[in-house]
Amino acid sequence: MSNLVSIEGLTVTFTGRGKPVRAVDHVSLEVEKGSVLVLLGESGSGKSVTLRSLLRLHPEKTSKVSGRIIVDGHDIMALSKTGIGDVRGRTVSMIFQEPMLALDPVYTLGQQITETILRHENVTPEQAHARALELFEKVQIPSPERRLNAYPHEMSGGMRQRAMIALALACRPKVLLADEPTTALDATVQIQILLLLRALQRELGLSIVFVTHDIGVAVEIADKIAVMYAGRIVESGSVADILHTPRHPYTQGLLASRVERAKKGDRLKTIPGSPPDLTALPPGCAFAPRCDKTTAACREQVPSLVTGAYDHAVACIHA
Amino acid sequence: MSILQVSTSPVLTPIARSPGYWSGVVRRVSRDPVAMTALFVIVALILMAVFASSIAPADPFKSAMLRRLKPIGTPGFPLGADELGRDMLSRLIYGARLSLLMGLTPVPIAFIIGSALGITAGYVGGLTNTLIMRTIDVFYAFPSVLLAVALSGALGAGLTNALVSITLVFIPPIARVAESVTTQVRSLDYIDAARASGAGAFTIIRVHVLGNVLGPIFVYATGLVSVSMILASGLSFLGLGVRPPEPEWGLMLNTLRTAIYNQPLVAALPGAMIFITSIAFNVLADGLRTAMDVKS
Amino acid sequence: MSTAPDTLATDPRDRGGPAQSLLSINGLVKHFPVKGSGFFGRGGVVRAVDGVSFDIRKGETLGVVGESGCGKSTTARLLMHLIKPDHGEIIFDGEKVGIDLPLSEYRRQVQMVFQDSYASLNPRLTIEDSITFGPRIHGMAETAARAKAHDLLARVGLDPSRFAGRYPHELSGGQRQRVNIARALALDPRLLILDEAVSALDKSVEAQVLNLLQDLKADFGLTYMFISHDLNVVRFMVDRVMVMYLGTVAELGEGEAVFASPSHxxxxxxxxxxxxxxxxxxxxxxxxxxxxxxxxxxxxxxxxxxxxxxxxxxxxxxxxxxxxxxxxxxxxxxxxxxxxxxxxxxxxxxxxxxxxxxxxxxxxxx
Known part of the structure; x- marks a missing residue:
């Protein structure tokens, strides 16, 4: 089997204050070795929650997770605390939107990377330092030797993002999880980071699961795209299929409303309404209240994801 | 809480009004059993102080050398008697009057003055901020107990002077909290939007700043009530506050300290009252903070 | 209904006719001092806006683009007089702001919508109170202000009977941004500065708000200054575009020309x-x-x-x-x-x- 990541029936319910919120609802997906899967969705679509489940990052007290997650042969849900600790960083690691929150402000970047390597692997400090330097070169940080001695706040946004990628790659993971890593960056820097991730993915044979709300970014980096809405995958397929022949009304609406495709001054075609309230989802298809194809059947049962030709799957009874 | 009074006009569409922020806070606090217990204790203490003359079983000033230092449970003296043979229960009940007065008076006064200074410093910023805050930092340099004792000593012993010195001690910390909260609110876009609509500083502070900063400052000030009681007790203990034979918990603790080996339980009673009261105020402040923290 | 004019010619506030720029900016400069870092650090100066001149023509949408730190948001805040410029003059419809035109009068005619829809609404005020604040400051009677707020809410697509009494945290991001637009329009401005006004919205909502902005522009005869980092949105929205780099203007021209064949x-x-x-x-x-x-x-x-x-x-x-x-x-x-x-x-x-x-x-x- 070439699937490095396989998720089956993942359901995540948050039970903190107030009503329980089902953030992810029976999500199943697979990521092949050395490929990039983009989870595309708006706020509240469950894309980040799905991603975090892969590292079991949800607080155990206030969340209920069910389903099966297998990453490189590890059954994530069944692992012990030490077991999941071994997987984190070594098999799967993660980069975030805001590197300042992921990096420790009181240590230099070099210290953080060497420390991570020393904790996970049986190497000498010199070897770890050499590896840190090599990583900084790999993520194309100019004058890497000097930057290893810098503190996170001394670097610009793009450089910090590169440093975080270096830290994430410190223990040669097989899967990299990326949670909107370019959203806070300028377009000129965003494209640099996307190109870097693509180069690293090719060079190291990484699998990447990349979460974004921006179709443009998805098209630049993805092999496959899974579109999420209200905690469910509504459509998945290759980039070209999603982009050129979208089958779910939500994907179609999303693409139709893009300003890139409109002439100046035109009225944009829009999806009416706002993203759904996860505490009060309608029965049946969650998109039905905003959809122009809705029939009575849509409101009765949640449509299942049906796979068609070329692995292009869609969850809509009208598609 | 807004200048924009709600008046129902027949021309307008009737609107569904959401419950306000404060009613939400009250609802959440009322669901917090710990905070409600604390509130119950505080209310009970206040009622005890108000109705002391009808509750107290005996005259708190009537002494008798023969009944000195009776233990707890002595018939006629349910909580024993003090070093002059006065009824402890009655003295503790009457003591609530002065002790609560000393604990509660300085805080609201310091709250008003400190908030005014802090909000001005935070909203105006620049040189005004530097002037106000650096002056306050000078007071901040001294430990609060030392400062209270020094001020009280300088002003002379007596109840009023003790209250004034405690109030002065509380102004700097309240002003600091007010300044930091206001600076934070000041940087938010809705303040800029209000400035852009041409509103003056006074109106903006009244409509947009006060409602958003008074809550956190209030919570902080509630926590100071316990400190105030302890400071007041301390001043009385040192002879700078209430004078004998007035019943006041701090002073009682002072005069009973010689009895600590003979009747340790009786000697500890005034301390227990101070402890209970300050804990109740602290717990209530915590409950309020939690209730106000909730975003939605 | 609102008293907004349908065409520029009927606006009684118009002074110099359609040929005169609504806003002329000449040599705008704003430097911020920075505190030195460390004990002996020397304080420098952030040249946030360093000699910027441009016009906004009546009825047009001027786009402003550039990377972070290029000075586009500082320029917006300078135009709003939220911060004072070090040098430079702002001329609104032929009148020098602060000299010929009093600041309070200028502020009625220029309003702004911010990026963060939540931070730009007072969390303790209802939607209605937030919108009526501006008109009430300028002396409008309460009933009239409330009627206007309800009218504006309806114009931005929010049912007044459902939304007027709500608080900001009860609304979605897109709804809040509609409220911010209504609030900005409550003073009948002629120029609306949109500082990344759609950047934080979900894409499906962004399209709705862009449509709304186009409708409002036509209905109220507005002029827009549209600041965004998203060039695709700018291309769609603007007539002319100004590209800023490190506090200066790099390029300024017709949107179509700049996007089709950039000169810089x-x-x-x-x-x-x-x-x-x-x-x-x-x-x-x-x-x-x-x-x-x-x-x-x-x-x-x-x-x-x-x-x-x-x-x-x-x-x-x-x-x-x-x-x-x-x-x-x-x-x-x-x-x-x-x-x-x-x-x-x-x-x-x-x-x-x-x-x-x-x-x-x-x-x-x-």
Missing amino acids: PYTAALLASMPKMDPSERTIEAPLTGDPPNPINPPSGCRFHPRCKLAEPVCATIQPSLTASAPGTSQAACLALVPQSGHTLAARLSLPVPDIESMLMPEASA
């Missing part, structure tokens, strides 16, 4: 950095390397020269000013476009301007 190498790079929306034509090489530089110590000469692929020694010495290389093209501040500037490309340039984008990145078009 920076504009070209900015355009080439946008995602391509076509998996078969993915970007192969980043048009610009490194992060936008810090405006504390901007480079000498042309501020873009350290990142520019056309840079020559002369670029580090002379600061170019905005020039149109040919009639009908946009104005750009680039020495390569100025004849006899000393730049080798300038000498060879013959009109019309060749496609700089392809000269910039011959490899990228593979």
Whole structure:
């Protein structure tokens, strides 16, 4: 089997204050070795929650997770605390939107990377330092030797993002999880980071699961795209299929409303309404209240994801 | 809480009004059993102080050398008697009057003055901020107990002077909290939007700043009530506050300290009252903070 | 209903007629002092806006683009008089602001919508109270202000009977931004500054708000200054576009001309950095390397020269000013476009301007 990541029936319910919120609802997906899967969705679509489940990052007290997650042969849900600790960083690691929150402000970047390597692997400090330097070169940080001695706040946004990628790659993971890593960056820097991730993915044979709300970014980096809405995958397929022949009304609406495709001054075609309230989802298809194809059947049962030709799957009874 | 009074006009569409922020806070606090217990204790203490003359079983000033230092449970003296043979229960009940007065008076006064200074410093910023805050930092340099004792000593012993010195001690910390909260609110876009609509500083502070900063400052000030009681007790203990034979918990603790080996339980009673009261105020402040923290 | 005019000609506040710019900015400068870091650190100066001049014509949408730190938000705040400029003048419809036109009168006519829809609404006020605040400040009677607020809520697509009494946290991001737009319109402004007003919204909601902005512009006869980092949205929305780099204007011209054939190498790079929306034509090489530089110590000469692929020694010495290389093209501040500037490309340039984008990145078009 070439699937490095396989998720089956993942359901995540948050039970903190107030009503329980089902953030992810029976999500199943697979990521092949050395490929990039983009989870595309708006706020509240469950894309980040799905991603975090892969590292079991949800607080155990206030969340209920069910389903099966297998990453490189590890059954994530069944692992012990030490077991999941071994997987984190070594098999799967993660980069975030805001590197300042992921990096420790009181240590230099070099210290953080060497420390991570020393904790996970049986190497000498010199070897770890050499590896840190090599990583900084790999993520194309100019004058890497000097930057290893810098503190996170001394670097610009793009450089910090590169440093975080270096830290994430410190223990040669097989899967990299990326949670909107370019959203806070300028377009000129965003494209640099996307190109870097693509180069690293090719060079190291990484699998990447990349979460974004921006179709443009998805098209630049993805092999496959899974579109999420209200905690469910509504459509998945290759980039070209999603982009050129979208089958779910939500994907179609999303693409139709893009300003890139409109002439100046035109009225944009829009999806009416706002993203759904996860505490009060309608029965049946969650998109039905905003959809122009809705029939009575849509409101009765949640449509299942049906796979068609070329692995292009869609969850809509009208598609 | 807004200048924009709600008046129902027949021309307008009737609107569904959401419950306000404060009613939400009250609802959440009322669901917090710990905070409600604390509130119950505080209310009970206040009622005890108000109705002391009808509750107290005996005259708190009537002494008798023969009944000195009776233990707890002595018939006629349910909580024993003090070093002059006065009824402890009655003295503790009457003591609530002065002790609560000393604990509660300085805080609201310091709250008003400190908030005014802090909000001005935070909203105006620049040189005004530097002037106000650096002056306050000078007071901040001294430990609060030392400062209270020094001020009280300088002003002379007596109840009023003790209250004034405690109030002065509380102004700097309240002003600091007010300044930091206001600076934070000041940087938010809705303040800029209000400035852009041409509103003056006074109106903006009244409509947009006060409602958003008074809550956190209030919570902080509630926590100071316990400190105030302890400071007041301390001043009385040192002879700078209430004078004998007035019943006041701090002073009682002072005069009973010689009895600590003979009747340790009786000697500890005034301390227990101070402890209970300050804990109740602290717990209530915590409950309020939690209730106000909730975003939605 | 609102008293907003349908056409500019009927606006009684109009002074100089349609040919006069609504807003003229001349030599705007704003420097912020920075505290030195560390014990002996020397304090520098952030040259946030460093000599910016432009006009906003009546009824147009002027787009402003650039990377973070280019000064676009500072410019907006200067225009709103939320911060005071160090130098420069702001002329509104022929009247100098602060001299001929009192600030309070100016503020009624220029309003702003901010990026963060939550931070720009007072969490303790109901939607209705937030909208009526401005009109009440300017002396409108309460009943009239409330009627106006309800009317505006309906105009931005929110049912007043459902939303007027609510608090900001009870609304979604898109709904809150509609409220912010209604609030900005409550003073009947002629110019609306939209500072990244749709950037934080979900894409499906962004499209709705863009449509709304276009409708409101037509209905109320508004002029927009549209600030955004998203060039695709800017291309869709604007008539003219101003490209800013490190506190200066790099290029200024008709939107279609700038997007089709950018004159400044920076504009070209900015355009080439946008995602391509076509998996078969993915970007192969980043048009610009490194992060936008810090405006504390901007480079000498042309501020873009350290990142520019056309840079020559002369670029580090002379600061170019905005020039149109040919009639009908946009104005750009680039020495390569100025004849006899000393730049080798300038000498060879013959009109019309060749496609700089392809000269910039011959490899990228593979």
